[in-house]
Amino acid sequence: MAADHHPRFLMCPPNHFAVTYSINPWMDPEGWRERADTLAQTSEAEWRSLKSLLEQLGAIVDLMDPAAGAPDLVFTANAAVVLDGTALLARFRYLERRLEEPHFAAALKALIGRNVLKRCAFLPADIVLEGAGDCIWDPERNLFWMGFGPRSSKHAAAIIRETFGFPTLSMELIDSRFYHLDTAFSVLAEGEIMYFKEALSSSSLHKLYERVDIRDRIEVSEEDACTMHLNAIRIGRKLVLSSCSSRLRRQLADRGYSVSITSLSSFNLSGGSAYCLTLRTDLSSDSRLLASNIYSESDT
Ligand code: ARG
Helix, strand or coil: CCCCCCCEEEECCCCCCCCCCCCCCCCCHHHHHHCHHHHHHHHHHHHHHHHHHHHHCCCEEEECCCCCCCHHHHCHHHCEEEECCEEEECECCCHHHHCCHHHHHHHHHHHHHCCCCCEEECCCCCCCECHHHCEEEECCCCEEEEEECCCCCCCHHHHHHHHHCCCEEEEEECCCCCCCHHHCEEECCCCCEEECHHHECHHHHHHHHHHCCHHHEEECCHHHHHCCCCCCEEECCEEEECCCCHHHHHHHHHCCCEEEECCCHHHHCCCCCCHHHCEECCCCCCHHHCCCCCCCCCCC
């Protein structure tokens, strides 16, 4: 990253955030209703702290308008896949979230208007892909790690390769608690992969082991995964998380990563955490690697 380059994120204020339906095992609308007022205040405060922490770490945060009736709009990671100024607008599996699509489209258009992004691309009608939640850029290998199963279709990988011109590696998600790849898988600056093994199918794990050297694999416990320790925002060697076990923190420190913690307990009740609440809009590929012979699956 050049010295004057600021990481840039899209976020959506949580004015209308709540758990009003259940599309993943963490969401309990009744439990939320019992403490709705307190939780609304908590989410407001937690979201603000996350935003200021990112700003303290040198990031620019662009905001989009919240919308009544779209409580999960705060999870902007799901808005699109972004690389090199192109944003591929998401399509959601569940109707509850499909109504977010026009809001995200408008937000991306506004970012194009302000020269943060260059263009917006769209998925074919029959393909679901829930944005950066299921499509994680790997800056070291210059490829996308993609999650499929609970939310995104396997066939989305071909569209990603076509749209961005980079290889993909698809990971099948087999545990409903880890419904987006970003809940079970994190890519660190030097290409280390932090992941929860049991969330991935055995053939996907095999693919991961083939592609990632054992020294670059950081396997986390079920407890770490369930407390969303994998849902990390990465700014160089700094990670932003809603909590972190001392064991994982030590492991990360040994590899030169520092962890900043900011509580996101109210968002955890919706199955989301730090990475989910942000969409990185300034990611760019290293064109020097374009011509190299990176292995890519072609049969997805
Ligand atoms: N309640 C939201 C859902 O189930 C949470 C989304 C979290 N986002 C993410 N990228 N994991 O869709």
